[in-house]
Amino acid sequence: EVQLVESGGDLVQPGGSLRLSCAASGFSVADYYMNWVRQAPGGGLEWVSILYSGGDIFYADSVNGRFTISRDTSKNTLSLQMNNLKADDTAVYFCIKGGIRGTNFESWGRGTLVSVSS
Amino acid sequence: SYVLTQPPSVSVAPGQTARLTCGGDNIGGRGVHWYQQKPGQAPVLVINDDRDRPSGIPERFSGSNSGNTATLTISRVEAGDEADYYCQVLDDTSYVFGTGTKVTVL
Numbered sequence: 001e002v003q004l005v006e007s008g009g010d011l012v013q014p015g016g017s018l019r020l021s022c023a024a025s026g027f028s029v030a031d032y033y034m035n036w037v038r039q040a041p042g043g044g045l046e047w048v049s050i051l052y053s054g055g056d057i058f059y060a061d062s063v064n065g066r067f068t069i070s071r072d073t074s075k076n077t078l079s080l081q082m083n084n085l086k087a088d089d090t091a092v093y094f095c096i097k098g099g100i101r102g103t104n105f106e107s108w109g110r111g112t113l114v115s116v117s118s
Numbered sequence: 119s120y121v122l123t124q125p126p127s128v129s130v131a132p133g134q135t136a137r138l139t140c141g142g143d144n145i146g147g148r149g150v151h152w153y154q155q156k157p158g159q160a161p162v163l164v165i166n167d168d169r170d171r172p173s174g175i176p177e178r179f180s181g182s183n184s185g186n187t188a189t190l191t192i193s194r195v196e197a198g199d200e201a202d203y204y205c206q207v208l209d210d211t212s213y214v215f216g217t218g219t220k221v222t223v224l
Binding site for chain 1: 149151153155159160161162163166167172204206208211212213214215216217218
């Protein structure tokens with residue numbers, strides 16, 4: 001059974017940094033498209049970043065240059081390093097296993113809350 | 119960037135049919151995916167590539183896509199279908215979500 005468990009969400013000041021982690025089980029993060037999607041309080045869904053099984057990485061324009069996605073195959077985890085955080089980054093961040101062709105979001109974690117406020 | 123437009127809300131009586139639309143420029147040429155999100159929960163994929171239902175999704179959920187509109191149809195609506203529904207497409211190397219539709223079961 002596929003399971004994704006996020007951790008690392010916290011309250012952080014504007015300009016600060018935070019690292020999110022996602023522990024995966026039931027599959028290998030190295031073999032699938034892995035994503036982060038976020039949802040602001042009361043808002044809709046926004047794609048953040050993807051890490052292809054082959055290693056290619058892409059980011060949404062809103063986080064490009066500030067966020068870094070990575071994986072640790074020995075621990076079977078996905079991470080998101082977030083720097084220079086802004087109030088607009090406040091959201092629940094979901095870790096997601098992508099579909100086989102990388103076009104959709106097949107399995108979701110429960111999410112972790114990041115709050116950016118002074 | 120590509121934009122997907124959904125009506126903010128749809129209300130439907132139990133047992134009736136709900137039709138949720140997702141509008142986009144020539145969306146019929148793209149694969150559309152639909153997600154259901156109940157309050158306090160993570161989204162769940164309910165329709166894949168326009169019309170395919172993932173394992174465990176009831177047959178009451180169906181999808182279509184043509185021209186500038188994709189549609190998620192929920193037949194014989196139940197109280198448990200009350201949720202937010204989002205459409206999604208791949209746009210080059212980016213992923214776009216619709217604005218979401220809140221389905222209220224009367």
